[in-house]
Each structure stands twice: as C-alpha cells, then as structure tokens.
Amino acid sequence: MNEKYLSLLLPKERDFYKRVLTLLLFFFAVTTYSQTTVNLTTTGNGTWTVPCGIQSITVKAWGAGGGGGGSNVNASGGSGGGSGAYTENTFSVAPNQVINYTIGAGGTAGNSNGGTGGTGGSTTILGMIAGGGSGGAGNSGAVGNGGNASGGTVNTNGNPGFAGGATGGNGGNAPNGGAGGIGGSNSTGGNGNTPGAGAGGGERANGGAGNRAGVQEPEDRYRSHILILTVFHHTYTVFP
Numbered sequence: 001m002n003e004k005y006l007s008l009l010l011p012k013e014r015d016f017y018k019r020v021l022t023l024l025l026f027f028f029a030v031t032t033y034s035q036t037t038v039n040l041t042t043t044g045n046g047t048w049t050v051p052c053g054i055q056s057i058t059v060k061a062w063g064a065g066g067g068g069g070g071s072n073v074n075a076s077g078g079s080g081g082g083s084g085a086y087t088e089n090t091f092s093v094a095p096n097q098v099i100n101y102t103i104g105a106g107g108t109a110g111n112s113n114g115g116t117g118g119t120g121g122s123t124t125i126l127g128m129i130a131g132g133g134s135g136g137a138g139n140s141g142a143v144g145n146g147g148n149a150s151g152g153t154v155n156t157n158g159n160p161g162f163a164g165g166a167t168g169g170n171g172g173n174a175p176n177g178g179a180g181g182i183g184g185s186n187s188t189g190g191n192g193n194t195p196g197a198g199a200g201g202g203e204r205a206n207g208g209a210g211n212r213a214g215v216q217e218p219e220d221r222y223r224s225h226i227l228i229l230t231v232f233h234h235t236y237t238v239f240p
Contacts, residue, residue: 061123064147064224066081066144119144
C-alpha cells in the first residue's frame with residue numbers, strides 16, 4: 001500500500017493502515033537451539049528413542065578393553081589386554097525414531113593357571129563399531145591388541161597392552177576407549193607370591209588393579225559407553 005493510496009483515505013483509516021504495516025515489519029520468528037547429553041552405560045543390547053524436537057544427534061562410542069592374562073610362573077606375569085576403540089559421527093534423526101545399540105563388556109581376567117584374558121566387547125550404534133581389545137596371554141605371553149573402530153567420521157583404534165615380566169603387564173593405554181586389563185603378577189623372590197589372575201578389562205577404567213586377586217579399579221574414566229549429544233530446535237514468534 002503506497003502513500004498515494006493512503007492519501008485518499010480518511011485520517012483515521014490512514015492511521016490504522018500505517019500501524020498495521022508497522023506491525024508487519026516488526027513481526028519475525030526466532031529459532032533457538034539447546035543441547036542435552038544422554039550417557040548410556042549399561043552393557044548389553046538396548047534402544048534409545050529420539051525425543052520430540054530433536055533433528056540431529058552426535059554419537060560417541062567407546063569399546064571395552066581386553067582382560068589381562070594370568071600367571072603361575074615366577075617372574076612371568078601375565079600380559080596386559082588391549083584397549084577399546086573410539087568412534088564418533090553426527091546423524092540426522094526424526095522424533096520418535098528408535099535407535100538400537102550394544103555396549104560391550106570388559107574382557108574377563110585370565111585365570112591364575114596362566115590363562116589368557118577375555119576379549120572386550122564391541123560397542124555398536126547406527127553402523128558405527130568401537131571394537132573391544134583382545135585379552136593378554138598368561139605368563140608373559142603375547143599382549144592383547146587394541147580394538148578397531150569403523151563407521152564414524154572419527155575412528156580411533158585402541159592400543160595394545162604391555163608384556164608381563166616380574167609383575168603383570170599394564171593394560172593398553174586408552175586413547176578414548178576402555179583400557180585393557182593388567183596382567184596377573186607372580187613375584188620373582190623366594191617362594192613367590194600366590195599365583196595371580198589377571199584383572200578384567202576396562203569396561204571399567206584403565207583395566208583393573210592387576211593385583212594377584214584380579215581386583216578391578218573402581219575408576220571409570222574410560223568405561224565403555226555411548227554418549228548422545230542432542231540438539232533441540234524450537235521456533236517461536238516475536239511481536240513488538
């Protein structure tokens with residue numbers, strides 16, 4: 001509506017239309033974004049449902065570490081398990097979409113007869129795989145290898161464990177995933193200590209305490225798990 005047309009209207013009508021035009025000029029929509037984090041830690045299979053308002057998610061997944069090997073020979077501690085892998089990617093999603101996932105459990109400890117540690121479980125979600133580390137062998141045998149990562153835009157493989165010696169070998173360092181278990185210890189001196197079982201792999205922490213009893217560390221900085229970072233979109237109208 002131009003000024004020439006407005007001039008033909010009565011004063012009250014002109015004032016009304018000018019106010020309407022002014023309101024339309026200041027009418028606009030605002031979109032806000034907020035982020036929340038979902039931390040999935042229970043090992044095994046599960047599902048997660050996308051909440052309303054969520055259009056994209058960033059998913060980070062950690063695999064579990066392998067268990068440390070056991071020992072029953074003096075000066076030949078079990079070798080450490082490998083650490084779990086890490087993978088990350090961003091996905092477009094729809095509200096109420098159901099997403100399946102699996103969180104790997106830490107590898108079991110090698111027994112006190114020189115047993116090999118168990119392989120850590122893989123963590124999988126939306127085509128991404130954060131592989132678990134393999135277990136370390138007993139009595140200073142082969143170390144456990146780190147898990148392999150695939151399917152993400154970021155894929156970081158795990159690290160191998162360390163060889164056992166007079167004491168159990170350390171688990172593999174965790175770049176992001178669950179670290180491997182420390183190998184069991186069998187002391188060199190005299191009669192030696194009680195032959196040791198390896199510590200379980202790092203579904204919990206840096207592999208376990210690696211002591212003769214095979215007790216795991218309570219720390220869980222590198223616990224196998226899945227983090228889902230959600231972005232919430234909300235559009236609303238603003239009036240002057």
